[in-house]
Amino acid sequence: MIRGTVLLLSLWLGYGSSLEAREVPDVIVGSKQFTESVILGEIATQVLRSRDIETQHKDQLGGTRFLWQALLTGEIDLYAEYTGTLMEEIFADRLQGRRDLATLRRVLAGEGVLMSEPLGFNNTYALGMPAARADRLGISTISGLREHPELKFGFSNEFMARADGWPGLRQAYRLPHRAVIGLDHDLAYRGLASGSLDVTDIYTTDADIQYYSLRVLQDDRGYFPDYRAVFLYRADLTGRQPAVLPALRQLEGQISEETMIAMNAEAKLDKLPESQVAAGFLRKRLGITADSRRVGLSTSLWRHTVEHLTLVGISLAAAILIAVPLGILCARRPRLGRLVLGGAGILQTIPSLALLVFMIPLLGIGTWPAIVALFLYSLLPIVRDTCTGLRDIPPSLLESADALGLPRFARLRLVELPLASRTILAGIKTAAVINVGMATLGALIGAGGYGQPILTGIRLDDKGLILQGAIPAALLALFIEGAFEFAERWLVPKGLRL
Amino acid sequence: MLKLSRVTKEYDGVAVLRGIDLLIPRGRVTVIIGASGSGKSTLIRLANGLILPNQGTVEFMGARVTALTALAFRRRMGYVIQEGGLFPHLTGRGNVALMPGRLGWPSARIDARVIELAELVRLPVEALDRYPSQLSGGERQRVALMRALMLDPEILLLDEPLGALDPLIRYELQTDLKTLFTSLGKTVLMVTHDLGEAGYFADEIVLLREGAIEQRGPVAALIEAPATAYVARFVQAQRSLIDNLTRPPT
Numbered sequence: 017m018i019r020g021t022v023l024l025l026s027l028w029l030g031y032g033s034s035l036e037a038r039e040v041p042d043v044i045v046g047s048k049q050f051t052e053s054v055i056l057g058e059i060a061t062q063v064l065r066s067r068d069i070e071t072q073h074k075d076q077l078g079g080t081r082f083l084w085q086a087l088l089t090g091e092i093d094l095y096a097e098y099t100g101t102l103m104e105e106i107f108a109d110r111l112q113g114r115r116d117l118a119t120l121r122r123v124l125a126g127e128g129v130l131m132s133e134p135l136g137f138n139n140t141y142a143l144g145m146p147a148a149r150a151d152r153l154g155i156s157t158i159s160g161l162r163e164h165p166e167l168k169f170g171f172s173n174e175f176m177a178r179a180d181g182w183p184g185l186r187q188a189y190r191l192p193h194r195a196v197i198g199l200d201h202d203l204a205y206r207g208l209a210s211g212s213l214d215v216t217d218i219y220t221t222d223a224d225i226q227y228y229s230l231r232v233l234q235d236d237r238g239y240f241p242d243y244r245a246v247f248l249y250r251a252d253l254t255g256r257q258p259a260v261l262p263a264l265r266q267l268e269g270q271i272s273e274e275t276m277i278a279m280n281a282e283a284k285l286d287k288l289p290e291s292q293v294a295a296g297f298l299r300k301r302l303g304i305t306a307d308s309r310r311v312g313l314s315t316s317l318w319r320h321t322v323e324h325l326t327l328v329g330i331s332l333a334a335a336i337l338i339a340v341p342l343g344i345l346c347a348r349r350p351r352l353g354r355l356v357l358g359g360a361g362i363l364q365t366i367p368s369l370a371l372l373v374f375m376i377p378l379l380g381i382g383t384w385p386a387i388v389a390l391f392l393y394s395l396l397p398i399v400r401d402t403c404t405g406l407r408d409i410p411p412s413l414l415e416s417a418d419a420l421g422l423p424r425f426a427r428l429r430l431v432e433l434p435l436a437s438r439t440i441l442a443g444i445k446t447a448a449v450i451n452v453g454m455a456t457l458g459a460l461i462g463a464g465g466y467g468q469p470i471l472t473g474i475r476l477d478d479k480g481l482i483l484q485g486a487i488p489a490a491l492l493a494l495f496i497e498g499a500f501e502f503a504e505r506w507l508v509p510k511g512l513r514l
Numbered sequence: 515m516l517k518l519s520r521v522t523k524e525y526d527g528v529a530v531l532r533g534i535d536l537l538i539p540r541g542r543v544t545v546i547i548g549a550s551g552s553g554k555s556t557l558i559r560l561a562n563g564l565i566l567p568n569q570g571t572v573e574f575m576g577a578r579v580t581a582l583t584a585l586a587f588r589r590r591m592g593y594v595i596q597e598g599g600l601f602p603h604l605t606g607r608g609n610v611a612l613m614p615g616r617l618g619w620p621s622a623r624i625d626a627r628v629i630e631l632a633e634l635v636r637l638p639v640e641a642l643d644r645y646p647s648q649l650s651g652g653e654r655q656r657v658a659l660m661r662a663l664m665l666d667p668e669i670l671l672l673d674e675p676l677g678a679l680d681p682l683i684r685y686e687l688q689t690d691l692k693t694l695f696t697s698l699g700k701t702v703l704m705v706t707h708d709l710g711e712a713g714y715f716a717d718e719i720v721l722l723r724e725g726a727i728e729q730r731g732p733v734a735a736l737i738e739a740p741a742t743a744y745v746a747r748f749v750q751a752q753r754s755l756i757d758n759l760t761r762p763p764t
Contacts, residue, residue, distance in 0.1 A: 416599030
């Protein structure tokens with residue numbers, strides 16, 4: 017048991033140190049979890065790189081709150097945001113009805129955040145439904161939906177939640193619909209295509225409007241505000257990297273709606289990597305030859321594997337170190353044990369995504385919060401099985417150990433842990449397999465791993481990319497199963513395997 | 515050697531032993547006998563401090579057995595329970611060598627002691643390289659006996675050591691145990707529910723009834739001069755059926 021833990025630990029510490037050794041970038045660009053944001057992040061990244069500023073793009077980190085928090089805490093230095101989102105979502109209560117850019121700038125500055133001029137296009141919200149269905153029902157405006165309460169609405173989770181999204185829209189138009197679900201934006205399009213949904217929220221620069229032949233319903237009450245794209249950056253960035261601002265300014269007013277739709281279509285429909293789309297734009301529009309850093313399959317696979325193993329390895333090793341002693345405590349003091357098991361059980365019931373998001377205010381984004389979340393999830397199976405394994409030892413054997421005159425700790429080490437080893441190992445195996453699956457969610461908070469290609473694949477509707485994450489994750493789970501079979505032979509005493 | 519004075523043991527307010535006074539003399543075999551629930555197993559556990567009395571004292575070699583002293587005393591007492599209590603994750607040798615190994619005996623000394631004891635308990639040395647699950651019931655008890663004797667204890671405590679064995683193996687082991695007791699001359703405290711077995715081994719028998727001593731003395735005294743009606747019934751009940759079959763009723 018101890019041998020195993022030490023081995024695991026040394027293995028992962030090795031990984032950890034190789035991570036630390038990576039080059040530290042001057043500027044970190046973030047992007048949200050949808051294609052347009054990733055393209056804009058890529059454009060900013062490549063523009064900065066063209067000025068020899070070492071820039072890293074942490075792509076598809078999460079939703080608005082996520083990026084905003086990351087910007088405030090300095091996890092990232094800049095990202096592309098929309099004026100409407102800032103006014104309606106982040107500062108809704110602070111602007112007191114004033115919806116002009118100057119006021120917005122002032123409020124932002126109060127947070128230590130600066131804003132570029134608008135990049136050009138307005139990507140506002142709209143509602144869309146399949147054109148054929150809209151024609152059949154004679155719906156062309158959002159007000160028209162009121163006559164058809166039977167229609168099924170599926171909105172992106174963000175649109176469902178934000179004040180200026182569905183709650184406000186429903187009020188403004190007094191929409192009676194009850195069948196309203198929240199889901200991933202990209203899945204919503206597929207829902208429309210398959211007929212399981214009738215209406216979804218769309219962005220006016222979506223490439224999918226044409227692709228899925230959608231009718232954009234007219235916002236006849238002028239509900240949706242302007243969503244002009246801007247770059248937000250930390251105020252301290254101009255001091256730290258004076259070359260950043262002039263570089264970003266080049267982009268102001270350069271991206272029209274048509275350009276943006278075309279870029280979105282290149283990425284989503286032609287399946288060009290965002291880096292290539294961004295490079296194409298910079299070359300054609302600004303004559304900048306940028307370094308798009310295309311990464312080959314084997315390189316990215318290797319990187320995701322290392323990231324994934326880091327998440328799983330460190331969190332699991334830490335969980336073993338903490339959970340086995342907790343399990344011992346549970347077996348020794350049943351009342352305290354129920355408390356510990358209850359606590360670990362509660363942790364287990366927190367939805368994984370929620371747990372990941374809880375970590376952000378505490379630990380920011382990236383690898384560590386994901387590791388902590390995975391660690392917390394791994395506790396229960398190990399504590400429970402350690403406790404069960406120890407409790408199930410026949411009392412006559414414990415009595416024999418005592419009668420020999422073995423002190424408490426020696427009894428634990430020489431008799432109890434070996435006898436419980438098979439059960440403890442089973443708990444660790446359960447934790448490890450759960451962990452491998454759960455770690456794919458780490459990509460949502462910027463921890464990378466096999467979740468990264470899965471996330472990108474869902475966003476781009478690219479099954480190949482999804483498989484690039486899903487297959488290795490499944491193989492890793494199988495491999496871990498196998499590794500534990502092998503470990504059992506090594507760690508469980510032979511006498512218990514006869 | 516062992517002295518119990520006014521020992522009372524309760525579990526959840528129910529007295530299992532009530533005011534036991536008992537002296538186990540050095541070099542003699544004392545056998546505790548009684549029906550199930552009479553407190554005999556409790557008594558042997560009190561002797562090596564696996565449990566402590568609610569009232570009264572247990573003394574070993576003149577010193578009181580307490581929570582603090584019990585650990586050290588146990589190393590001077592060999593203890594064997596019904597099914598041996600061998601650790602299934604260790605081979606026979608691993609079981610036997612566990613304590614001496616912990617106490618830092620050199621391996622040559624351990625090996626010599628193992629060979630000596632294997633001969634004494636009449637166990638082939640090869641059997642020691644097998645795991646408990648690969649040994650027969652009789653072999654397991656022989657290994658358990660070796661483990662108990664390894665540190666050359668001053669007293670052997672045996673709790674129904676032959677209780678789970680087939681009759682033939684049991685008979686064989688009874689004979690071997692008897693020889694062993696005689697040749698070692700150790701103090702022995704043994705628990706059994708079988709009067710014949712008790713009589714075979716004991717210098718003195720202690721008959722327990724509901725946590726109190728009903729009668730003590732050599733087996734002949736119990737049979738020929740039962741102190742109470744209960745003792746007479748106990749003896750009668752334990753006379754073997756064969757006796758009744760072969761001797762026509764008078």
